[in-house]
Amino acid sequence: MKKNIIAMNASIMIGLGSILAAPSAYAESLSDLQQKKESIQEKRSGVESNISDTEKKIDNLHDKQLTAEEQIAAIEAKIAESTKKIDAKNAEITQTKKEIEALKEEIKVLKERIAKRNEVLKERARSFQETGGDVNYLEVLFGSSSFGDLIDRVGAVATIAEADRDILKQHELDKKDLEEKQTAVEKKLASLEVAKAELLEIQKQQKQQKQEKAALVKKLKQQTKKHEDEKMGLEEEKANLAAQETAIKSAINLEQNRLAELEAARKKAAAEAKKRAEQAAAQAASQAASQAAESKKQSSSSGASAKSSSSSPSPSSSSSQSSSNVSQVPAVSSGTFTRPSAGYVSSTMGERWNKQHAGIDIAASGTVPVVAAADGVVSRSYFSSTYGNVIFVTHSISGQQWTTVYAHLSSRQASTGSVVAKGQQIGIMGNTGHSYGQHLHFELHKGAWNYSKSNAVNPLNYIPN
Numbered sequence: 001m002k003k004n005i006i007a008m009n010a011s012i013m014i015g016l017g018s019i020l021a022a023p024s025a026y027a028e029s030l031s032d033l034q035q036k037k038e039s040i041q042e043k044r045s046g047v048e049s050n051i052s053d054t055e056k057k058i059d060n061l062h063d064k065q066l067t068a069e070e071q072i073a074a075i076e077a078k079i080a081e082s083t084k085k086i087d088a089k090n091a092e093i094t095q096t097k098k099e100i101e102a103l104k105e106e107i108k109v110l111k112e113r114i115a116k117r118n119e120v121l122k123e124r125a126r127s128f129q130e131t132g133g134d135v136n137y138l139e140v141l142f143g144s145s146s147f148g149d150l151i152d153r154v155g156a157v158a159t160i161a162e163a164d165r166d167i168l169k170q171h172e173l174d175k176k177d178l179e180e181k182q183t184a185v186e187k188k189l190a191s192l193e194v195a196k197a198e199l200l201e202i203q204k205q206q207k208q209q210k211q212e213k214a215a216l217v218k219k220l221k222q223q224t225k226k227h228e229d230e231k232m233g234l235e236e237e238k239a240n241l242a243a244q245e246t247a248i249k250s251a252i253n254l255e256q257n258r259l260a261e262l263e264a265a266r267k268k269a270a271a272e273a274k275k276r277a278e279q280a281a282a283q284a285a286s287q288a289a290s291q292a293a294e295s296k297k298q299s300s301s302s303g304a305s306a307k308s309s310s311s312s313p314s315p316s317s318s319s320s321q322s323s324s325n326v327s328q329v330p331a332v333s334s335g336t337f338t339r340p341s342a343g344y345v346s347s348t349m350g351e352r353w354n355k356q357h358a359g360i361d362i363a364a365s366g367t368v369p370v371v372a373a374a375d376g377v378v379s380r381s382y383f384s385s386t387y388g389n390v391i392f393v394t395h396s397i398s399g400q401q402w403t404t405v406y407a408h409l410s411s412r413q414a415s416t417g418s419v420v421a422k423g424q425q426i427g428i429m430g431n432t433g434h435s436y437g438q439h440l441h442f443e444l445h446k447g448a449w450n451y452s453k454s455n456a457v458n459p460l461n462y463i464p465n
Helices: 002-020 030-131 134-143 145-253 254-300 302-312 315-323
Strands: 345-349 350-352 355-357 358-363 369-371 376-384 388-397 400-409 423-430 440-447
Touching: 030 388, 134 400, 145 376, 145 388, 376 400, 388 423, 400 423
Parallel strands: none
Antiparallel strands: 345 358, 350 355, 358 440, 369 423, 376 388, 388 400, 400 440
16 A cells, blocks of 8 residues: 555655656747737638639539529429410310310201201202103193293293202302311311410420529539538638737737746646645555454454444545546656646547547546646537537647647537646536537647647647557
């Protein structure tokens, strides 16, 4: 037990030494910071230009979409108009077909009437042929009572013959007229059918145009959605660049007293580490004393009392259980970056769920403190729909800008613009934002954070395992 306490004290001293050691990274000049600020401003200007270009593209797509939708409305109006015309043509065709049927009936009746009269005339002609024509004439002559009567009878026969010829002629004229009407109506019907077919073809083309315009509108909406997503990403990048610029400005303004603040932060982190270490050492000592007392008590007590004591928990065990839900902060390493929290790496950097996972996930249960991986300035501390509670810290180490990201926190203990020391607690591990289970999503960027995360590097190559 004494060996364990000695080893623990040794690790505490190493951790405190790492916290209190002032790196030379913060000896950079104001000109370096100014150059970084100008670089960020240039990047921000470029992002703003890209946002402006994207907005123009979105506006252009909206205009095209509006034009296409107006064209669809115009085509729909034309389709409605052509439908009315087709309905009108259908009505005319129906009426014309009725007229044709009526004319057919009239022609049929007339033909029957002509046929009957033809039979009568044929009968007369047959009778005339059988008598040779003279009998009738002699009958007319000898049947007359006087010469005047004869003349009257001859005139009547001539009149009858002429009437028969007129009837035949009129029937033929009526028949011809009806046939001409039928032909005209049939031509009209054919013309209406042609017009209807043309209207149907026009309507088919109009419907095809409507489908094409609808497909265009769908495509334009997809392109608009793509550009709007790009714009959101660019605006996020712009906000982060603005925050980084503010952080750099703050660093320039506070350069004279930053070392003092940083020293105070280191002392605070060291005090926190020392306090945690003392608590751990006291707990270990208490457990050792309790175990020794328990062992002594068991050796001198009876079997019954030994049974009783074994069935009841000792103060040290209950103390251990009550504190087991709070994870210890990892010892601050001597490297450039220290491990940000206790726990195991549940997901590494790389391809995941058909997307690029730009950092690592460290998972643990209970209350798990999250610390700054290196000295720096908090560039952003806010709630994101994807990251949840997240803290961005900007670091300047040996002239190189770094950015660390601590996401899905249950709570944040460092605000935007505050100076943090390596190993200083800045939050508690959580499960906020787009997260499935309690863990810390930790990103390390060699340079500024951007939407595409092109500066992301594998944290496992920089922090202790």
